[in-house]
Amino acid sequence: MKLLDVPDHARHANMRLVLPLLVWGAWRLTRAQLSVQALNCLIHQCVELGITAFDHADIYGGYTAEAQFGQALALSPGLRAQLQLFTKCGVAAVSAARPAHQVKTFNSSADHLAACMDHSLTALGTEQLDLLMLHRPDYLMDAAETAQALDRAVASGKVRAVGVSNFSPSQVLLLRQHLQTPLAVNQIEFSLGAMQALDNGVLDQCQQLGMRPMAWSPLAGGAVLGDNDLARRLNPVLTHIAQVQACPPAAVALAWLMRCPTRVVPVLGSVRIERLRDAWRATQITLSREDWYTLWAAAAGRQLP
Amino acid sequence: MKLLDVPDHARHANMRLVLPLLVWGAWRLTRAQLSVQALNCLIHQCVELGITAFDHADIYGGYTAEAQFGQALALSPGLRAQLQLFTKCGVAAVSAARPAHQVKTFNSSADHLAACMDHSLTALGTEQLDLLMLHRPDYLMDAAETAQALDRAVASGKVRAVGVSNFSPSQVLLLRQHLQTPLAVNQIEFSLGAMQALDNGVLDQCQQLGMRPMAWSPLAGGAVLGDNDLARRLNPVLTHIAQVQACPPAAVALAWLMRCPTRVVPVLGSVRIERLRDAWRATQITLSREDWYTLWAAAAGRQLP
Amino acid sequence: MKLLDVPDHARHANMRLVLPLLVWGAWRLTRAQLSVQALNCLIHQCVELGITAFDHADIYGGYTAEAQFGQALALSPGLRAQLQLFTKCGVAAVSAARPAHQVKTFNSSADHLAACMDHSLTALGTEQLDLLMLHRPDYLMDAAETAQALDRAVASGKVRAVGVSNFSPSQVLLLRQHLQTPLAVNQIEFSLGAMQALDNGVLDQCQQLGMRPMAWSPLAGGAVLGDNDLARRLNPVLTHIAQVQACPPAAVALAWLMRCPTRVVPVLGSVRIERLRDAWRATQITLSREDWYTLWAAAAGRQLP
Numbered sequence: 001m002k003l004l005d006v007p008d009h010a011r012h013a014n015m016r017l018v019l020p021l022l023v024w025g026a027w028r029l030t031r032a033q034l035s036v037q038a039l040n041c042l043i044h045q046c047v048e049l050g051i052t053a054f055d056h057a058d059i060y061g062g063y064t065a066e067a068q069f070g071q072a073l074a075l076s077p078g079l080r081a082q083l084q085l086f087t088k089c090g091v092a093a094v095s096a097a098r099p100a101h102q103v104k105t106f107n108s109s110a111d112h113l114a115a116c117m118d119h120s121l122t123a124l125g126t127e128q129l130d131l132l133m134l135h136r137p138d139y140l141m142d143a144a145e146t147a148q149a150l151d152r153a154v155a156s157g158k159v160r161a162v163g164v165s166n167f168s169p170s171q172v173l174l175l176r177q178h179l180q181t182p183l184a185v186n187q188i189e190f191s192l193g194a195m196q197a198l199d200n201g202v203l204d205q206c207q208q209l210g211m212r213p214m215a216w217s218p219l220a221g222g223a224v225l226g227d228n229d230l231a232r233r234l235n236p237v238l239t240h241i242a243q244v245q246a247c248p249p250a251a252v253a254l255a256w257l258m259r260c261p262t263r264v265v266p267v268l269g270s271v272r273i274e275r276l277r278d279a280w281r282a283t284q285i286t287l288s289r290e291d292w293y294t295l296w297a298a299a300a301g302r303q304l305p
Numbered sequence: 306m307k308l309l310d311v312p313d314h315a316r317h318a319n320m321r322l323v324l325p326l327l328v329w330g331a332w333r334l335t336r337a338q339l340s341v342q343a344l345n346c347l348i349h350q351c352v353e354l355g356i357t358a359f360d361h362a363d364i365y366g367g368y369t370a371e372a373q374f375g376q377a378l379a380l381s382p383g384l385r386a387q388l389q390l391f392t393k394c395g396v397a398a399v400s401a402a403r404p405a406h407q408v409k410t411f412n413s414s415a416d417h418l419a420a421c422m423d424h425s426l427t428a429l430g431t432e433q434l435d436l437l438m439l440h441r442p443d444y445l446m447d448a449a450e451t452a453q454a455l456d457r458a459v460a461s462g463k464v465r466a467v468g469v470s471n472f473s474p475s476q477v478l479l480l481r482q483h484l485q486t487p488l489a490v491n492q493i494e495f496s497l498g499a500m501q502a503l504d505n506g507v508l509d510q511c512q513q514l515g516m517r518p519m520a521w522s523p524l525a526g527g528a529v530l531g532d533n534d535l536a537r538r539l540n541p542v543l544t545h546i547a548q549v550q551a552c553p554p555a556a557v558a559l560a561w562l563m564r565c566p567t568r569v570v571p572v573l574g575s576v577r578i579e580r581l582r583d584a585w586r587a588t589q590i591t592l593s594r595e596d597w598y599t600l601w602a603a604a605a606g607r608q609l610p
Numbered sequence: 611m612k613l614l615d616v617p618d619h620a621r622h623a624n625m626r627l628v629l630p631l632l633v634w635g636a637w638r639l640t641r642a643q644l645s646v647q648a649l650n651c652l653i654h655q656c657v658e659l660g661i662t663a664f665d666h667a668d669i670y671g672g673y674t675a676e677a678q679f680g681q682a683l684a685l686s687p688g689l690r691a692q693l694q695l696f697t698k699c700g701v702a703a704v705s706a707a708r709p710a711h712q713v714k715t716f717n718s719s720a721d722h723l724a725a726c727m728d729h730s731l732t733a734l735g736t737e738q739l740d741l742l743m744l745h746r747p748d749y750l751m752d753a754a755e756t757a758q759a760l761d762r763a764v765a766s767g768k769v770r771a772v773g774v775s776n777f778s779p780s781q782v783l784l785l786r787q788h789l790q791t792p793l794a795v796n797q798i799e800f801s802l803g804a805m806q807a808l809d810n811g812v813l814d815q816c817q818q819l820g821m822r823p824m825a826w827s828p829l830a831g832g833a834v835l836g837d838n839d840l841a842r843r844l845n846p847v848l849t850h851i852a853q854v855q856a857c858p859p860a861a862v863a864l865a866w867l868m869r870c871p872t873r874v875v876p877v878l879g880s881v882r883i884e885r886l887r888d889a890w891r892a893t894q895i896t897l898s899r900e901d902w903y904t905l906w907a908a909a910a911g912r913q914l915p
Contacts (some may be wrong), residue, residue, distance in 0.1 A: 091609075102595060103595040103598060103599050104598065104602075104608065105609070107594060109594075136609075139503050139597075139601070140564065140594060140597060143512055143513070143566070166610075168506065168509075169780065170510060170513075173513055174510075198749050199778070201780035203749075204778075204780035204781055204783070204784045207753055207784055208753070208780075208784040208787055261751060261753070289719075289750060290712060290713040292715075292749075293714065293715040293716070294713050297714075303714065304701075304715070304716065304746075305746070305776075407900060408900040408903060409903065409913065409914050410899050410902075410903040410914070412899060414899075441915070444870070445870065445899060445902060448818070471915075473809070474811075475811035475818075478818055479815075482818055
């Protein structure tokens with residue numbers, strides 16, 4: 001397993017999270033309709049490949065993905081210890097599994113977070129989450145209360161590190177002011193098809209505060225390699241670099257994210273091991289500055305000023 | 306009178322402002338053409354209702370509203386002591402009352418602010434303003450000079466607390482760096498018809514810095530309840546909640562603002578006591594998280610992501 | 611030479627830069643095809659006029675403008691000592707003069723900056739730059755590395771002060787966190803034809819942090835005085851103020867920039883001394899607040915709110 005250290009100033013006693021280069025994400029897991037055995041096999045294959053961190057959210061698969069993953073883990077005693085388990089909470093989705101939710105809300109109240117965390121621990125069959133993230137910024141967040149709930153989760157040993165997802169810089173500053181535990185990550189949308197994080201201050205803030213960005217939809221839901229104007233602009237560049245580097249175009253698109261100075265961690269949603277092997281190739285190449293800016297210009301559809 | 310404390314870290318010796326839940330605002334006062342007696346009666350009715358804070362600006366009514374209010378106050382010795390008086394300065398409007406203003410400008414120079422403050426004290430017939438706000442961000446603001454003028458106003462006893470209106474987060478940071486006195490409020494446009502403060506960092510900053518937001522046009526100038534696309538989306542939700550809570554739809558729309566963790570203070574512009582009674586009902590209900598997000602989605606015209 | 615001090619809190623031992631009111635900029639120099647003698651003459655005329663600071667970038671004129679300027683300087687021993695020389699680096703442009711650059715990139719790596727700085731010192735024929743700026747925010751900037759490179763440049767005596775150009779507030783905060791040397795300037799696009807710096811936080815930040823803004827394209831590439839909608843709105847106001855002040859309309863447009871509380875420093879691109887004399891008149895007038903806001907309203911095409 002290839003590891004990258006977090007910056008020194010982002011560490012302290014309660015924050016010993018070391019993020020890997022790539023993370024597997026469960027948001028499309030239930031759609032794949034894998035058997036528990038097949039999922040157990042996929043987890044083993046991921047670990048062999050080097051993908052040892054698994055990203056969840058309580059709401060994935062209508063509140064069922066975590067439990068499915070937990071069952072697959074339970075088939076192999078000792079497997080949990082080889083993994084990092086991440087999850088998110090704070091969205092209350094309408095679902096048969098949560099009849100109390102009549103309306104979709106964001107909810108970062110202390111009670112909601114505590115209940116979600118316990119649910120996730122049980123569903124995943126673990127005593128500790130390696131990372132717990134707030135899934136969405138809640139307009140009704142009482143930052144002092146939410147921060148205390150997160151600090152308590154760390155103090156209790158139920159989570160090792162805390163982070164956020166889809167937070168703007170002002171939302172990070174607000175929450176952080178009340179937190180004892182440093183925020184380890186901001187998991188955001190970021191890809192060659194969604195580059196706004198380069199300009200809206202989110203990546204600048206991550207680098208400034210020693211937070212690591214994680215990227216969801218790192219291939220823009222496939223649009224980066226699909227049949228559309230963006231992909232047509234990117235294709236010649238991705239293909240050329242892929243040939244030179246002897247790797248798949250998808251790996252080049254992921255390596256573009258990982259080349260950022262903040263070392264963005266892509267979250268991979270595929271359940272096909274050959275796709276994950278393709279993706280893993282991204283960890284073995286480093287894009288030149290020239291390749292990075294050529295891809296930026298192709299994605300942006302314009303030259304640098 | 307129902308009061309809410311400001312956060313502890315926003316207090317100090319010079320800042321003893323305790324904001325009420327709702328504030329009455331004078332920006333449409335002169336249009337109503339009330340007699341001084343009728344206005345005196347309205348003030349008494351407000352106080353009985355629980356609305357004890359009155360928000361002004363030197364420019365309202367072409368520089369006449371403050372004096373009209375002051376005359377109405379003077380009819381009842383002892384009334385002033387039951388009220389909080391807020392005003393704003395820093396806009397130089399073109400008006401027969403200010404022949405020196407040939408062009409509309411924003412002006413936060415020390416001289417202008419000092420003159421305006423004295424004007425307002427005289428017009429309102431009081432020795433102290435409970436809150437003085439800069440009405441608009443002045444592109445020509447020398448922050449050190451403006452901050453000193455505000456601190457001096459507090460030190461002189463002429464104002465108890467200072468704030469801003471319509472300031473962006475970067476403008477608040479700039480002014481605040483030079484101020485001894487904490488900024489008590491940022492009075493902004495905020496309603497179900499103008500929700501940008503939720504996303505542009507202004508409300509995040511208020512919560513972070515312990516400033517209270519006040520909301521002008523809290524019903525979007527009536528558009529929230531009017532005959533338009535926004536109102537058509539909101540109407541079924543407002544009506545339903547109003548029925549359940551046994552209160553008027555306007556109260557629900559105000560309660561939506563007051564439910565924010567920063568406890569937004571709506572500024573009410575009506576001179577009709579039955580309207581104000583309707584509004585006051587907002588202080589007696591608390592919207593559920595579900596109701597709040599349902600109203601958000603109706604106003605935004607889209608579901609939560 | 612008329613000088614303005616930088617704020618006290620922006621000074622320290624390594625930062626003794628005192629910016630003049632106006633700066634001459636070389637970005638259009640090579641297009642003018644001046645002989646070395648003619649350029650030497652122009653420099654002398656500038657100095658006599660009061661324009662004693664000269665702004666460069668390594669890339670201007672396809673990497674040739676600095677050397678041309680250096681040759682012109684060399685014709686008059688002692689001339690250098692009367693001047694301030696500013697330059698920018700960090701853009702790697704495609705040019706016959708830099709065959710290694712196959713693709714345009716932004717590059718703020720320590721190696722690139724050190725090499726550019728040495729190039730500029732040699733080309734300009736000087737032992738010290740008065741100001742070195744990062745030309746563009748580099749998405750791949752490792753802020754700790756870049757800051758160290760800039761601090762080292764100051765410590766070595768090769769530059770007196772450092773700054774940035776075209777940086778957003780979050781990019782400034784990021785770089786600044788790692789810098790020992792204060793950032794002296796942010797050179798941005800700013801004119802009556804490009805007023806976004808008034809609202810996007812850049813000028814607020816400059817005032818807050820004691821950085822001076824420099825304005826490139828201070829007449830919007832001539833559009834402020836040209837034949838277009840903007841110019842038609844501005845023309846009556848500029849003409850009127852110019853008549854009252856007995857100066858050219860261009861000087862009024864520059865004085866509008868210089869009237870900002872952050873004392874914006876326009877960078878003038880003309881090689882015609884009569885144009886520069888016109889511009890210099892801006893240093894001899896001060897726009898009233900009324901004139902400033904009247905020009906703002908004409909440029910914005912709307913009244914103040």
